[in-house]
Amino acid sequence: DVASVASVLPTKALSPKTVLDYCAGRGTKTRQLARIHPDATVYATDTHPGRREELAEATAKLGNVKVVEPNDAGTRQYDLVVLDVPCTNTGVLARRPEARYRYSQLTLGQLVGIQRTIVDEARQWVRPGGHLLYCTCSTEKAENQNQTAKLIRATGGELVADGAYLPGGTGDSYTDGSYHALVRL
Numbered sequence: 001d002v003a004s005v006a007s008v009l010p011t012k013a014l015s016p017k018t019v020l021d022y023c024a025g026r027g028t029k030t031r032q033l034a035r036i037h038p039d040a041t042v043y044a045t046d047t048h049p050g051r052r053e054e055l056a057e058a059t060a061k062l063g064n065v066k067v068v069e070p071n072d073a074g075t076r077q078y079d080l081v082v083l084d085v086p087c088t089n090t091g092v093l094a095r096r097p098e099a100r101y102r103y104s105q106l107t108l109g110q111l112v113g114i115q116r117t118i119v120d121e122a123r124q125w126v127r128p129g130g131h132l133l134y135c136t137c138s139t140e141k142a143e144n145q146n147q148t149a150k151l152i153r154a155t156g157g158e159l160v161a162d163g164a165y166l167p168g169g170t171g172d173s174y175t176d177g178s179y180h181a182l183v184r185l
Helices: 002-013 028-036 049-059 097-101 105-127 143-153
Strands: 016-019 041-044 065-067 078-084 126-136 158-165 178-185
Touching: 002 028, 002 078, 002 126, 002 158, 002 178, 016 028, 016 065, 028 041, 028 065, 028 078, 041 158, 049 065, 097 143, 105 126, 105 143, 126 143, 143 178
Parallel strands: 016 041, 016 078, 041 065, 078 126
Antiparallel strands: 126 178, 158 178
């Protein structure tokens, strides 16, 4: 999907040797990162065992991708860490209408807490001078710009690029809403 592709495009200017896709899901961004950075080793994981299996199948033919257990992900530092964190899905309601019934201020607050925990843990895995790419399929400022601002305040990092996209278009031109921020730590 176009929003997913847009979120990894800021990494094209980088030359990472090691990449971690920590919340890899079924591997859309993992595959894009492997193609954008063919000389890098892309480590990918997800906390859900079923998605990790699908991830391994989806990336099996890519020679530069290694699917790892979540506990093994933090055993090294990386040039680039990608976090496509769990979110409210407000940018994909057209494709996932059931998400609107899960949305509330309570769930937003819970997800912001989960996102903060993931960012705080994963930022330690970025080598000094490396980058963290934070992504959501949300249009909520609390999940997007506010999380990026907290990361920058906590680390003294530098915002390299960011983008917020609202869902739009019709038919084949429809794109989901999303957010991404590339931060140098």
